[in-house]
Amino acid sequence: MNEGFGIRSLHPIVILIYYAGGITFGMLLFHPLILLAGWGTAVVVNLHLDGGREWRRWSLPMLIGVVLIVVMNPILSHRGRTVLYYLGDIPITLESVIYGITLAISMLNLLTFFVTYRLVMTEQKFLFLFTRVSPKAALVAMMAMGLVPRLRRRMQELMLIQRTRGVTVLEGSLAQRAKSGARLVGTLLSWTLEDALQTADSMQARGYGTGTRSTYLGFQFRGRDRLMAGGLIGCAIILLTVWGTGHGYLMIYPRLGSFALSMGDGLALAAYIAYLLLPLGMEWRDRRAWRILNYRG
Known part of the structure; x- marks a missing residue:
């Protein structure tokens, strides 16, 4: 699909809000069930963007990283009161195993989100956002990515x-x-x-950096952008409020808590999924309009 379709058609500021919030909440929330649901949602978003091709390309390195975290954390961290067994003189605790699994899911979630970021945030959008602030730094960051x-x-x-x-x-x-x-x-x-x-x-x-940069590509902040930004900010406020009251987090150390989701945890899960799925509403709407136009044509 082209840049005038679905998620890609949103204003760069809205896209930046979406990915900045998604990455931030992926680090703030630390409950394996919530993070696992967030990862599944990020995969769904990726499937709608390119059929999952880019994610499959990076799936092996991500899998290797996840396995390393799950294996190494119980060996390096001996915190926790529930000892499962001893690896030589090294105690392997249930809490360190669960923490490693949760951390691995969190990393997998963030890496999947970065994969979708590369599909949506093009070089033109990145430069549009940051060249007015610092054109040289924006160029270096774009080239590094x-x-x-x-x-x-x-x-x-x-x-x-x-x-x-x-x-x-x-x-x-x-x-x-x-x-x-x-x-x-x-x-x-x-x-x-x-x-x-x-x-x-x-x-x-070409005189780059000697004056005000001109651009051939303009982005207009339209009604759909205001609606999407409002929805994202609303979900973000709910998430920050719930997280600030101590929900969305599994107590692991010193003793593992319950995996059951409290009412606050359930609210955090619902708000997080809604946040990640909001742009897909635009994708589904544009796909439906595309099919209707093609059928009439």
Whole structure:
């Protein structure tokens, strides 16, 4: 879908509010059931944006990180009163296991949210938001966020090209693969540095940062943006109020509390899910209008 459709059609300020709030509440709330529901909702949002393609690309690194957190936290942290067993002289407690699982779900939730952020917040929107404040800092931040995906794409291109010349890290002895890997990395660094010099020369020639930046892309704050911003702020106020009264958090140390959701926890869960799903209402509305227009056409 294009930028004039669904979630992508919202004003950059509304998108920034949505993702800033989603990431903040993903860190403030610390109940495994609430975080698990939030992660499932973030996956649903991702599925509506690109069918889950981007999330599947990052699923393996995220899974590795989650497993490391779940395994390492009980080994490194010995807090808690309920000892399950001893790993040598290391006590493995129930509380440290549950804390590691909850922390892993929280990280998975945040990483999934960052994946959807990359799909919605384009470079033009990011520059629109921050260039008036600090154009150079905004440019550096935008280039830093796009560095890893750019290097990944270039490495895939290099591996495909060099494989035709017999340079591959997938075949041969360990020494041969190490030599091929070093050659690929060297080529990638040379390509990246050359591209950076060309970009710097081009920016200097165009006078970037010497005056007020003009833009070819304007964003208007429309009625749908006001409605969406109001809904997000309303949900955020409810969440902050409930969190401030001590809900949305599972007591783990020194002794594990009950997993049952209290009324306040249930309100936090409902407000959190509503916050994450609000932009999908715009997505569903525009999809329905698209189908109706195509059917009439």
